[in-house]
Amino acid sequence: MPMFFWAFVVGGLICVFGQLMFDIVKLTPAHTMSLLVVIGAVLDGFGLYEPLMDFAGAGATIPITSFGNSLVHGALQEAEQHGLVGVLTGMFEITSSGISAAVIFGFIGALIFKPKG
């Protein structure tokens, strides 16, 4: 049960950070999301994202920052085994589910649903 609470709080706070980027810095959503992905990647580079995931669970894995985190994570995992080439081969190792789900469900969605308005 505490996990649900921390997922709510941490996930909510990351969204508030995004909202502040919208409203105060006046970035577009695309800029904000790109920035958050880069932040996620850098945080994992310093080894800070994993403790957050242990602490907040889905509160850290569901926001887009975790996309950057898992890109770095996959690359580092492979790099441990294969050296520098692993940075390229391992990049999408963990993120593959997100990207392939987006592609597959996006296409299915386009097949089923008609545009509105």
Place this chain on the structure above:
Amino acid sequence: MGDKKKQKMTPEQQQYQQLEQKHELKRPVVKNCIKAFLVGGLICTIGQAITYFYIYFFNFTEQTAGNPTVATMIFLSMLLTGFGVYDHIGQFAGAGSAVPVTGFGNSVISAAIEHRTEGFVLGVGGNMFKLAGSVILFGVFAAFVVALVKTLLIMMGVL
């Protein structure tokens, strides 16, 4: 607005700028943040419930359960986007619905649905990653730089 840009403008343009700033709607920052917090938090709580579902019923560990959770969330956002519900959530919640992966899924899926009238190859295929492409580009490039630097540091024995 940089000072250089300001100097280039004619007096009329400067007046217009001042007029625009005076009439620009003040964004209700605090209210928006509370909405984003609640909706974003709720989406993450649902994600946590799905994570537990995969841990208990499909024998995933806490580390690996994130992957199917993300896929499931994107599937849900396909349904919500297709039925036109996600637009309403986005209007209400702002970043609260854009920052979680469901927002990423929504941007892919809404682009795919929107452009289907232009055909499946040029329309859907060509425009699917119109919005999400920048997230993937900067994510991958940042991850490449970070992983490269860290790998090199480990190889040189610094870390």
